[in-house]
Amino acid sequence: MNPVLKEAFNRIKPVCDMLMVCPTADTVSNFVNKITKLKKDVVQELQQYLLFPFITHISSTEIETKYGLQRKLVDGMRAVLERVTVNSFEMCMKIEIGLLQLVFDKDRPGMIAEIPEELKLSVMLSLTVLMLNMDKKFREKLMKTQVPLLAQAVFVAVHIAKLDRLRALRLAAIHCVTAHTGTHASQTDDYSIKDPVIEKAVVDMLSSILPGVLAGLQDVATCADNPGHGVIVAAIDAIHRILCITMHDKFLYKKSEYTADDFAKMYLEKTKDKVDTEVSSKKPKEITKRSPEWYTMAGDKLMLVTKSLIALRTHEHHKVRKELSVFCSRLLTECNTTMQPSIPLALDVLIALSKDEYSQVSDYCATAVSTYFSTAAKDAKNKTMDSLCENFFTTLTCLPRVLNNVDSARKLSTLNLLHGYIQVLGSEPPPQRVVSALSVHTNMQCLCNALLEAAALDADLTLLSTVATRDVLAGAVTDSPWVRPRCVPAGGLRRVAACVRGLAATRAADLLADRLMQVALQHKLPDAFLLLNWIGSEPKAPTSLIERILNLYIQEDMWYLPLEVGGGEAPLTSADTLDVSVYDPRAWHRDSVPGLYEGATETRYTDISYRTPRAAPPPRTTLREAQRNMLVSCLLTEGVGMFALTLNEHYQPYLMKVLCLVLERISSPYELLHQAGLKAVGSITAAAGHAGPADLIRCNADYLTNQITRRLKKAWDCESALQILSVVMEYSDVTMLDYMYGIVEDVLVQSCDKYYDRNLESYLQVFITFIECLQKWFKDEDNTDSKPPERGLDLLEDVREYCRNQQEAERLLDEGEPPGGGQSAEEMYREDRAAELDDAADYGDAVTKEEAPVARHLSVTAAIVRRCVRGAAGARGAAAALRAAGGGLRVLRGSALLLPLVHAAWPPLVHRFEEDDPIIMRWAIELLVTMASVSKDFIRARAIKEVLPHIYRFLKKSSRDSYLKDAGSSYRLSLAFALQLCSLRALPRLAPDLALAREPLEDAMHSVDPYLSKKQPKPLQAAAVKFYETVLEYDYGAAWHHLRRLCRNDAVLRPKDPSLAPVVGTPFQPKNKNYENNIKLIFNFEVS
């Protein structure tokens, strides 16, 4: 004994003795403290001595129920064991037996003694440490000779793992199992036991206890009371460690050559069979361990384990899924032959998990699957493929049932599995297996049903909501709000799409699409269209197929589904026709044409009938149908855009038809349809490589023009043409104008036709949009409406000017009539006519001498205004016509075409003022203001005579209505109030533009006077004040004079110059207190 050892022994001996004599918590902890200070080799040398007290106490009956002390002792023993390599087999056995006795009780359920969990934990840990720190040769001996003991330990550990609740204990128990079976992580190297002798011993032992161990561990792994992912991971880990070592392919003994003995044996067995019954009737226990039959039997039985484990593939913790995929992958690579029945299940799991959202899981699985298929022999591969195919269809059949359930994790996993199947089955070089499988009618039907169920969409009321504000330039729409899956959870639809795209890339695409198109055509099912969209958006799908789908989409009866609830036309009444069979006023065509005349078509001798006869009015649509149709329409629109992205250059011929359809969608009043249209236009633009929708429209303007003009000619397409037109205008810029002229001129031609009267409003709307666009595009030229320069108050200058004017007036009075002022309207009219005739004569000359051509936008605008002026006189759409005319005149400001138009617009305008309709009056006043601002005093005389009196009369009359109408009054919401306000706001603009002076100006001021009262509504007062401010600026003297009379006060204004006489009465202090505030406001502003 060396001195170091001696010294250490001396030190430890008292502690050991203490422990031996008096085992208490203190002595144990004291012992442990001492132990930790000793060197490792010293402990190793003294281990028998150190362990002896523990071994003795554990197995003694004195402290049988002192669980706390027992635990301390076990922990203390573990502290020693952790530091040593056990070098005595007997001691080893003693410890093992001693510890086992603590936890073992053969009378209790699971044969676990009823002791505290803490003690069990300590025992389990100690047992594990013991097994791990045992000398190699003892372990070998143990494995070979003490199988029952080990089995007992394993059995107890498994049951503790299964039955106890403490997570740490369960984990420790599982580790204990692996330690006892020689498969613990520290005993193996990458899952395999390096030493063949030990491996043989382990396998021998395990093959006898395999069923019990695995059944227990399986129960732990699939335990329903949430044991925590750590336990499950450990359990799965233990299962595959044990299972894969035992069932490893290399132990399956296979004969490559047959000898005579084999035949003899076979013969013997056969003859025995006759006596005995059958091989399979042999009891499992009788089968020789690890013979081929045993492996077959074990493989069959173990499939149950696999089956119960694969339920964990939807476990919410990714580590569990990862461990499961390790298990499956090991099955595939190591136990391929022995575990044959489990292989398809394992593959299923790997395929499904290869689409997992955690990359560490999905990557592992994907690699495992691909390695398997790349290394597997052709035969085996074919076999696997066959079984996969079978599973694929089983999954498909189950899919609707799964999807209608509530378990969304399961739904996702099933969809993942489906996608994985499609990927694996379609990954071979053509002809892919999936194609041949799907050629069978029933299989295809099954696939379609499953996919339709998966793509089922929800329809609700919000689908039919109409658009609130429309801004086509707002930006690209990227999402599809109309796609709301009914049973697939969030994110699941992406997987369905991936499945469909996967199929579309195979040669089965045509088959699938054909079937879906049939469904789409027959039932107009939104789900089918969604699937078709996905097929069409797969770049690998054949071009001809996508073109076929596209052709289906743009069929008229497909594209225009009724969206109005209860739509359709009311049945004919006797007021329309007495007998529909004799005369149907809604029919577009008759069977025969009595007399053939220009523009008519003979149908008698050829098979031609009118190409697009008016369709029979659609049946009344229910809400449900309308919603479904809306969904379909959105999907069609979206699809048309998606196909553009896949077809690219092949899309050009379709652009001719599609572009119009999509633009029409943008103009739809329905929010979703509008968005779908925007999305489609975005896709088409991107596909064609244009900078933006405006660019797209510009490059394809010829197609659009063609389509729009074509539609304009048909009464039933007119509406849509106008809608398209307005969208085009919104998008386009000045470069589109050349194309636009043609269309707008066409519209004009049409709108003159009585036949199109029923779309009058739409026409006018187009005119308004067009003119607004023109105003936008030609803004610079239009911006001449500058204000007169601000003029400071210069009284002296005013007086001087007054004097000058006075002299001038006197001079003119001497000469005779002032020009223009006294001219009658009649005379002016005649003058105008003469001028027009002169103009006409000029035009005649223009044939010979080249006149500078009028800008095209001006001539078109002039045409519009001419048409609107006519419309303004009509009963319908007058307001819109007046509005359009006003806009047009603004565009024409300063051009030669302006005055004739103003002249032409005058009579209908006057006519409008004679009516009492406040809305039309308002627009008429707007138009008047516009006319005054563009043509200035050209219309002064007639305005004073024919129009202004109407306005004054109205203001005067309504001043009584608005008197004392405070902010809460309902009058303020009326049209009359709006008109009042509009008139008051128009007057300050009219007075300077028409150059009103003297009496006319006095009249105007007079009509505004009542509104200076503080008893009038505030907005009206403000407008009146504004009016006076303007007039003060425009004609200070007149306003001053008028206000002075209004005030009627006796205040005296004394001029600074004493030579001037004082003035009685000022315009600043009204007698009537009602006017006080506003008068002050007028002059305050002026002074400041």
Place this chain on the structure above:
Amino acid sequence: MALLPPDPVYTIRNVDNVPVYSLAFSFLPGGLERLLAGSKNGYVYAYNLQTNRVQQKIQVGQAPILHLIHTDSHLITQEKGGKLKVFELTNSGYEEDAVIEVDYPGFCRFEANTKLASLYVPEKDYKINIYNFNGEKLGSLEYDDASVKLGDVMCLKFIEFPCDRPCLLAGYEAGWLLLWDLNTNKCISKLQVLECPMSVDYHLEQQRGIIGNASNVIQIFNLGRKDLSLTLKLDVTIKNPGINKVKTRSDGKVFTSGGWDGHIRIFSWFSMRPLVVLTEHKQAIQDVAYSTEKVSLWKAYIMAAGGLDGAITLWDLYNSKQ
């Protein structure tokens, strides 16, 4: 209410907006389908029938192009004033092969025998000259009976009768229609018609022909099968006078007239009644052409019409749809 006239399948609006004087379809191997339009400014616009857009713009001359013919390898144009140009289609495009200077101020369109590569070109003083594609004169057709005053040649129609007997129908200003035997260069039949014919066409199987003139009457004539004698058969009256072009469809079911009023009228060969009046064009129709093959975009035989309004309309009418 009567039916509205049908719509064209497409209206090509020329970017340059120049009047169209002549039209010809060209179907080249390799699926290139084009419509050639000769226009007033001396250009031939080649429209791709897949996209209906200008694919090529060929400058021929300054004068309006009255007529053009496209064979498999050649493009032959006739300018107003009489100049004919033969272009050969090469890998690098159209190359001018030959120019035939003719002193003829009228509107008569030339005719061609593509098999023999010979051109029948109207000449001043009721003469018709025969050229080959290289511009060499091969002969001429002259009526030698001085007692009949024919006037200028107004219209031509080449007919290939069976048994290798090529003939040429020629209409003359004074209202004569003559049938020339091209083997002997002799006139074999003649017919006095209503007035100066503007356009003539003949359908071999129907054994009938059409004459369009400046009046509101379209005349139908017979051509006897045995003696090749010309006889008038029928007059069809239409509403507005003036026909620029008559054309029969090759299947012998319908024929078409394009008038000064801008209306295209389609007649049935069977009933001799107008089937439809197409009012798409706003100004006079100058030329009507039928495609010799199906146009793939419309999957049908297409009729094209062009006129002074600069638009070219494509029609798919009276094609029986299976």
